[in-house]
Amino acid sequence: MLITTFLKESLMIVTIEGRLDSLTSPKLELWIRDNLASPECDVVMDFSKLDYISSAGLRVMLNLSKATVKCSRKFSVCQAQDHIREVFEISGFDSFIPLYDSLDDVPSL
Amino acid sequence: MAHNSGKPMEISATICTFEELHDLNLKVHEIVSDWGVTDNVLFEVALIVEECCSNSVKYGALPVEVGIRHGASVITIIITDGGKAFDPTTVSTPDVTLPLEERDVGGLGLYFVNHFADSIVYSRENGRNILKIEKKL
Structure with a gap:
């Protein structure tokens, strides 16, 4: 799993590449703890290069x-x-995490 | 059944760690995609295997034995572990309509398994939990 970030005005774009499973998700959780514990800007996860996610990855998204x-x-x-x-x-996460087709659809401040 | 001669029609693995589960997941992706299934079936089989095995690894119900077999119209997944008796088909389903502040992800993995599997049969034999899961093609 590869994490790259890009700041676009007041939006932090986090690209996750690879797989978010029970092995890799704790690593993303640690990265978030170090970098996004108290986000000072809006955050969007770019999943264009994410091949797989399990409930372990969804746990990180929920937190x-x-x-x-x-x-x-x-x-x-x-x-x-x-x-x-x-x-x-299926998990109902889309009721509190908006899913956008493209980065351009993400509302800016 | 033997249309894809030369390609493995069955995967067997013994899992004790999350590293091994991750490696199996990659292997499932590689081999099951050779079976000519849709991307959704491929993803769902990998998800079922991970969600069932990760609980066993987390609670030390080791070793976990996994078998995945390609039949004519079904993929059969058999997962056994050495933990105390646990029938995942009796676990209550999480409320997926709760708002963010009341949500936690407990039970979500098994909820996915129940959602994506076409049948799940639990049995207990010789001190091992046995799950037989079918995914129709």
Whole structure:
């Protein structure tokens, strides 16, 4: 799993490449603890290069979602592949994590 | 059944760690995609295997034995572990309509398994939990 970040005005774009499973998700959780514990800007996860996510990855998304809400910031996901979008929908996570088709659709401040 | 001669029609693995589970997941991706299934089936089989095995690894119900077999119209997944008796088909389903502040991910993995599998049969034999899961093609 590879994590890269890019700051676009007041939006932090985090690209996750590879797989978010029970082995790699704790590593993302640690990275978030070090870098996004109290987000000072809105955060969008770019999933265009993410091939796989399990409930372990969703756990990390849930925690990040709660952390951003606590800081009055927004958290969203963009460019998720169909099967990844489906697990967000089945789990109801799409009711609090907006899923956008492209980065351009993410509302700016 | 033997249309894809030369390609493995069965995967067997013994899992004790999350590293091994991750490696198996990659192997499932590689081999099952050779079976000519849709991307969704491929993803769902990998997800079922991971969600079932990760609980066993987490709670030390080791070793976990995994078998995945390609039949004519079904993929059969058999997972056994050495933990105390646990029937995942009796676990209550999480409320997926709760708002963010009340959500936690407990039970979500098994919820996915129940959602994506076409049948799940649990049995207990010789001190091992046995799960037989079918995914129709």
